[in-house]
Amino acid sequence: MNSLVVLIGPTAVGKTDTSLAIVSHLGCPIISADSRQMYKGLEIGTAMPTKEELARHKHYFVGQLSPGDYYSAARFEEDVLRLLENEFKNHPTMLMSGGSMMYIDAVCNGIDDIPTVDEITRATILEKYEREGLESLAAELRILDPEYYNEADIKNPKRVMHALEICYMTGKRYSSFRTRQKKKRPFNIIKVGLQRDREELYERINRRVDMMIENGLIEEARRFYHLKDHNSLNTVGYKEIFKYLDGEWTLPFAIEKIKQNTRIYSRKQVTWYRKDGDIAWFHPSDIEGIINSIESRITEE
RNA sequence: GGUACCUUGGAUGAGUGGCUUAGUCAGUGGUCUGCAAAACCAUGUACGGCGGUUCGAAUCCGCCAGGUACCU
Numbered sequence: 001m002n003s004l005v006v007l008i009g010p011t012a013v014g015k016t017d018t019s020l021a022i023v024s025h026l027g028c029p030i031i032s033a034d035s036r037q038m039y040k041g042l043e044i045g046t047a048m049p050t051k052e053e054l055a056r057h058k059h060y061f062v063g064q065l066s067p068g069d070y071y072s073a074a075r076f077e078e079d080v081l082r083l084l085e086n087e088f089k090n091h092p093t094m095l096m097s098g099g100s101m102m103y104i105d106a107v108c109n110g111i112d113d114i115p116t117v118d119e120i121t122r123a124t125i126l127e128k129y130e131r132e133g134l135e136s137l138a139a140e141l142r143i144l145d146p147e148y149y150n151e152a153d154i155k156n157p158k159r160v161m162h163a164l165e166i167c168y169m170t171g172k173r174y175s176s177f178r179t180r181q182k183k184k185r186p187f188n189i190i191k192v193g194l195q196r197d198r199e200e201l202y203e204r205i206n207r208r209v210d211m212m213i214e215n216g217l218i219e220e221a222r223r224f225y226h227l228k229d230h231n232s233l234n235t236v237g238y239k240e241i242f243k244y245l246d247g248e249w250t251l252p253f254a255i256e257k258i259k260q261n262t263r264i265y266s267r268k269q270v271t272w273y274r275k276d277g278d279i280a281w282f283h284p285s286d287i288e289g290i291i292n293s294i295e296s297r298i299t300e301e
Numbered sequence: 302g303g304u305a306c307c308u309u310g311g312a313u314g315a316g317u318g319g320c321u322u323a324g325u326c327a328g329u330g331g332u333c334u335g336c337a338a339a340a341c342c343a344u345g346u347a348c349g350g351c352g353g354u355u356c357g358a359a360u361c362c363g364c365c366a367g368g369u370a371c372c373u
Contacts, residue, residue: 036338072335102337111334153332156341231336265338271331
């Protein structure tokens with residue numbers, strides 16, 4: 001059976017280097033699972049692999065979207081599965097590497113088949129939310145879909161709005177689309193996690209942010225300033241610089257905030273991965289251990 | 302040397318005698334099925350020191366320490 005090696009770990013832990021090492025060994029392309037590196041032009045702020053690295057190994061899902069494009073975890077699932085079907089013909093083992101937990105989860109476990117919300121419905125609900133407030137929407141959801149209402153995170157506007165969008169658009173309950181079942185994949189999934197002590201990770205984050213500034217993050221952000229309301233730019237590293245450009249924050253403060261928000265992000269990632277018992281954890285310096293672990297799990301199947 | 306004011310949890314900052322550890326940020330833990338580097342949730346008994354008044358003090362009084370402003 002074919003295998004998909006999934007390399008995960010918090011931001012700045014060293015996934016790029018490790019993934020290059022793995023791929024050199026396996027001789028396959030890299031599937032990036034990073035919701036922000038997908039956008040063209042966000043090279044510095046998303047710590048995209050360098051041109052050389054991109055040239056040395058084929059990378060999928062890096063720098064292919066425009067910052068204004070719509071994309072989602074569900075699309076990623078679809079796109080990756082289609083790609084894998086094709087790539088497995090030549091490469092029995094493939095590598096996916098990235099830090100977007102939800103995207104990785106979508107590929108490994110699947111997302112239920114829920115229709116994509118159209119612009120009109122989205123705008124309608126958003127306007128309703130802005131006019132009537134969250135409680136009003138929640139009350140409506142309670143009537144339209146009591147089952148979901150009872151289990152949902154009612155204080156989270158995004159969740160409530162999305163459920164309502166689906167109810168409005170399809171005329172059915174949002175919960176009727178949720179099977180909450182994991183999808184079976186026609187390939188073996190080998191999860192490898194990278195971890196470092198928190199102190200070590202935080203130091204790397206701080207250093208990397210300083211490097212980004214040196215390398216021209218401010219200029220890069222300035223180029224995308226006009227798109228700052230798009231989700232792709234609602235991203236650590238850019239949103240803080242936008243505040244600086246708006247004159248709201250001083251530069252040193254914005255830089256401090258980038259470091260802080262990156263640390264917070266890394267912690268969220270760790271939290272997400274913690275509950276996944278299928279991950280074999282390694283320090284990034286232990287390339288040999290990582291390769292051995294992958295090899296042993298490939299041959300096991 | 303004198304006078305006035307200030308001193309609250311990692312930061313900021315309300316609170317003038319009991320009802321409540323205010324709130325915000327950070328930190329930490331967590332949620333997660335269609336914008337996820339998003340969004341959301343949980344979590345801090347602190348009141349400069351010592352003594353006094355009081356049934357009860359962060360809150361009133363005294364002394365001490367530190368700070369700020371003004372005066373000589």
